[in-house]
Amino acid sequence: MKIYISADMEGVAGIVTDAQLGPEGFDWRHACDLYTDEVLAVISELRDAGAEDITVSDSHGTGLNLRIDRMPPGVRLVQSWPRRLGMMEGIDDSFDGAILLGYHSGSHNPHGVRAHTMSSANVFELALNGKLVCEAELSAYLAGHFGVPILMVSGDDAICQEVTTTMPQCEPAIVKQAISYHSANSLAPADAIDVLRSSTRRAIDRRREIKPSVLSGPVTMDLTFKNHRPTELLAYLPNVEQLDAHRVRFVGNDILEISSFFEFALNYSPDLKP
Numbered sequence: 334m335k336i337y338i339s340a341d342m343e344g345v346a347g348i349v350t351d352a353q354l355g356p357e358g359f360d361w362r363h364a365c366d367l368y369t370d371e372v373l374a375v376i377s378e379l380r381d382a383g384a385e386d387i388t389v390s391d392s393h394g395t396g397l398n399l400r401i402d403r404m405p406p407g408v409r410l411v412q413s414w415p416r417r418l419g420m421m422e423g424i425d426d427s428f429d430g431a432i433l434l435g436y437h438s439g440s441h442n443p444h445g446v447r448a449h450t451m452s453s454a455n456v457f458e459l460a461l462n463g464k465l466v467c468e469a470e471l472s473a474y475l476a477g478h479f480g481v482p483i484l485m486v487s488g489d490d491a492i493c494q495e496v497t498t499t500m501p502q503c504e505p506a507i508v509k510q511a512i513s514y515h516s517a518n519s520l521a522p523a524d525a526i527d528v529l530r531s532s533t534r535r536a537i538d539r540r541r542e543i544k545p546s547v548l549s550g551p552v553t554m555d556l557t558f559k560n561h562r563p564t565e566l567l568a569y570l571p572n573v574e575q576l577d578a579h580r581v582r583f584v585g586n587d588i589l590e591i592s593s594f595f596e597f598a599l600n601y602s603p604d605l606k607p
């Protein structure tokens with residue numbers, strides 16, 4: 334059995350603010366340990382359930398938060414950016430299932446710790462085929478392109494609620510209750526690990542009945558920026574349509590093209606070095 338884990342940080346128990354989410358924050362190193370412990374708990378349960386091949390992507394911030402020196406032998410770790418498949422880089426049709434760990438609700442959701450979609454600074458919202466989506470849904474469609482189902486989503490109660498229509502069969506693992514954007518009532522880490530282990534086990538036991546989330550045919554992406562300039566400049570490209578002052582539309586032949594365009598739009602800058 335081969336399993337992919339896409340790991341984000343905002344949905345980890347005990348993590349709520351900027352002070353924990355990047356290397357400039359005073360409590361980031363400690364938060365990296367909490368994050369790594371949750372990933373290790375899921376890996377351990379997957380191994381107990383018979384998964385011999387596991388790939389993890391560190392998909393938060395710099396992509397350099399998980400402690401690779403604590404990963405058990407045989408586990409692969411995807412780090413840093415850019416990546417065409419974003420938070421799902423490394424997924425392909427050889428995987429039996431995927432897990433979204435530490436995820437958070439989307440920018441259009443009024444509830445949830447650090448509710449945002451890919452960039453809290455730059456992106457207002459993201460819609461696919463006319464429906465607003467969060468990062469978990471984008472990840473699910475990328476996995477779905479390869480026929481891989483999302484077996485489990487972990488994070489606060491808001492994200493677990495948000496994905497119930499896109500991924501009704503996936504196993505939720507709620508490790509904290511959101512109070513506001515920067516506040517939560519969290520389980521203690523040891524209790525969060527118990528929740529993650531039991532949800533992982535249930536997800537693996539049910540994996541054959543869980544269907545992939547698939548967007549077939551061309552996919553229309555409406556991307557709304559917080560500012561004017563990215564919208565104006567992207568609309569110079571012949572395959573991009575400007576819908577209004579903040580919004581552009583791109584139509585991809587499949588979700589992979591959508592992901593490449595989205596990653597380009599968020600990462601390109603002419604002063605990139607080296």
Ligand SMILES: [Zn+2]
Nearest residue numbers: 341342343393
């Ligand atoms: Zn993140």
